[in-house]
Amino acid sequence: MSKAATLILGLGNTILTDDRVGIEVGKKVFEACGGEGVDFLEASAGGLALLDAVCGYENVIVIDAIKTGAEVGTLHTFKACDYIGSMRLASVHGVDFFTALETGRKLGMKVPDDIRIYAVEVLDPYTFSERMTPEVEQSVPGIVVDILKREFGGG
Amino acid sequence: MKKVSIDPITRLEGHGKIEIFLDDKGDVANAYLQIPELRGFEKFCEGRPVEELPRITPRICGVCPEAHHMAATKACDAVFHVEPPSAGRKVRELLYNAFFVGDHCTHFYALAGPDFVMGPQSNPAERNILGVIGKVGLEIGGQVIKCRALQHDIARIIGGRQINPTCGLPGGVSKAIIEEERKTIEESATFFVEFAKFSLKLFDDIVLKNKAYVDLILSDAFKQRTYYMGLVDKNNKVNFYDGEVRVVDPDGKEFVKYKPADYLQHLAEHVEPWSYLKFPFLKKVGWKGLVDGKDSGIYQATPLSRLNASDGMATPLAQEQYDKMYKTLGGKPVHATLAIHWARLVELLYAAERTLELAKDPEITSPNVRTIPTETPTEGVGIVEAPRGTLTHHYITDEKGIVKKVNLIVGTTNNYGSINMAVKKAAKGLIKAGTQVSEGLLNMVEMAFRAYDPCFGCATHSLPGKMPMTVEIRNHQGDIIQTLKRPE
Numbered sequence: 001m002s003k004a005a006t007l008i009l010g011l012g013n014t015i016l017t018d019d020r021v022g023i024e025v026g027k028k029v030f031e032a033c034g035g036e037g038v039d040f041l042e043a044s045a046g047g048l049a050l051l052d053a054v055c056g057y058e059n060v061i062v063i064d065a066i067k068t069g070a071e072v073g074t075l076h077t078f079k080a081c082d083y084i085g086s087m088r089l090a091s092v093h094g095v096d097f098f099t100a101l102e103t104g105r106k107l108g109m110k111v112p113d114d115i116r117i118y119a120v121e122v123l124d125p126y127t128f129s130e131r132m133t134p135e136v137e138q139s140v141p142g143i144v145v146d147i148l149k150r151e152f153g154g155g
Numbered sequence: 156m157k158k159v160s161i162d163p164i165t166r167l168e169g170h171g172k173i174e175i176f177l178d179d180k181g182d183v184a185n186a187y188l189q190i191p192e193l194r195g196f197e198k199f200c201e202g203r204p205v206e207e208l209p210r211i212t213p214r215i216c217g218v219c220p221e222a223h224h225m226a227a228t229k230a231c232d233a234v235f236h237v238e239p240p241s242a243g244r245k246v247r248e249l250l251y252n253a254f255f256v257g258d259h260c261t262h263f264y265a266l267a268g269p270d271f272v273m274g275p276q277s278n279p280a281e282r283n284i285l286g287v288i289g290k291v292g293l294e295i296g297g298q299v300i301k302c303r304a305l306q307h308d309i310a311r312i313i314g315g316r317q318i319n320p321t322c323g324l325p326g327g328v329s330k331a332i333i334e335e336e337r338k339t340i341e342e343s344a345t346f347f348v349e350f351a352k353f354s355l356k357l358f359d360d361i362v363l364k365n366k367a368y369v370d371l372i373l374s375d376a377f378k379q380r381t382y383y384m385g386l387v388d389k390n391n392k393v394n395f396y397d398g399e400v401r402v403v404d405p406d407g408k409e410f411v412k413y414k415p416a417d418y419l420q421h422l423a424e425h426v427e428p429w430s431y432l433k434f435p436f437l438k439k440v441g442w443k444g445l446v447d448g449k450d451s452g453i454y455q456a457t458p459l460s461r462l463n464a465s466d467g468m469a470t471p472l473a474q475e476q477y478d479k480m481y482k483t484l485g486g487k488p489v490h491a492t493l494a495i496h497w498a499r500l501v502e503l504l505y506a507a508e509r510t511l512e513l514a515k516d517p518e519i520t521s522p523n524v525r526t527i528p529t530e531t532p533t534e535g536v537g538i539v540e541a542p543r544g545t546l547t548h549h550y551i552t553d554e555k556g557i558v559k560k561v562n563l564i565v566g567t568t569n570n571y572g573s574i575n576m577a578v579k580k581a582a583k584g585l586i587k588a589g590t591q592v593s594e595g596l597l598n599m600v601e602m603a604f605r606a607y608d609p610c611f612g613c614a615t616h617s618l619p620g621k622m623p624m625t626v627e628i629r630n631h632q633g634d635i636i637q638t639l640k641r642p643e
Contacts, residue, residue: 013214014214015199015211015214016214043318044214044318044319045318048261048265048300048303049303049307049317049318051300052303052304052307052317095265095283095284099283099284099285102285103284103285103288103296103300104300106285106288106293106296107288107293107296107297107300108293108297109300127195128195128196128198128199129199
């Protein structure tokens, strides 16, 4: 199956309360953008597994949860060229996302040059639940609009 | 009493915290690995239809989802009192062995490899997969990535998804393998066998021919004499997917062999007030504290434990390597913690050979891959070997199959006692009265820890070579006299 030019990659664990926000927002952004030239993938993984997912695309939009202490619902933006330490993207069992990307580049794989990361400030990414907290749930529509404007000029 | 703390920085949730207590002379008195987080996953599963658990439990950990998926599926077989047909079993086992190939390959090259290829005292910035690729070459690095990619493709073909498979059902699997898929899997498995052979040769060249590394492997700082556990088939050969649980004592003699349903007759869990993770131990030996030896009920469940607990490997090339390992290390059982890495490579070869065997099995494309359950669900236990240890899923349901109670003993939980003892031993070897605690302590403690490839519900996060830690050394009055931090 050939790949589109752009990948929307929603990351998270769908049974850890707010940790599912990356996947929920990613799905909604994909549905709203019309899908032409865009693929969507949801993943509950990190490191080398994500390398396999992103290679072959021209650009990648990663959407995930983050907890920094900022106001819940804040949308943080990063590029993959910025170093970010993340508890979810690093593991004793593998390598972190950024090391994985660097590994792919060293090996001559088609790692996208343009990877943009949107991280939603969440309240609770730790406890087991299949529902997000009301605070994060309420912030989702606005976040989707924000990402659509930045990426596709719409919203 | 002085305290040295190795505490992951707050962005990692503080999942694991190592406390080292010095006596008044400045020597190590004790060390403890605390798990301060209550996961509560078992409670979360209550009230759900039991057949959902093979899809929910893999979410405990994104690294070994196949292990939880398979243990949960087998527990569901037991709950519904149904046996899969032969082809269904083989499809499951094929998926599972391919998973082992990917997982063991990743661990060796991305985690263990840096310690040996770059050296335990090397620059932390280089002691990672990038450093390994720089040293062994791009071609080999490419083979590692290829191995993982092929394994993920097999997971997608059989399991429905690259990560978090969904094929397991009570009584079998959801779909059969067609001939075109079988050919793809066979081709991948042929590559796996060659790469596993190569990896063992690499280990031989880089580690076994280096006297310093062999001395490190055999050193007392990394040795514990415990009981060893692993799944074995009817010939007492290692099997990752099914069989009986066999335990040998520190002298290598069979202590017990039991069916999965009987695990509670043999295992109990000890609780300490300073950690949420419990310590499994052998009931008939008893809990004697964090000590090793024949009189202590502590056991290990690691790749090395599996080999110690077995009478060999069920495939020919792996059996040769098994024989070589034990001959080199002085016979069975081997008690050297760092030899876990070698055992892991022997298992990599077995998993590759078994994947190829199953891919060539004429029955593997049979459409008869499921037996529909007809009995009323009650209770069941499913046990598999996860890459990092024996994994037990135990479910109790009502008559409609709604979960009432869940008990999980995950791979690393089995080893919690041993990990504590390993950390203490490593610390004792490095912290002496009158010496300044150095960054070398952090590396050596990491090595002892990392050999177990621990997974506290994916709670512990670190990069090899730069595990975030803070060490605080306090004098007998509780004042901090030295702090070591990584990263700075």
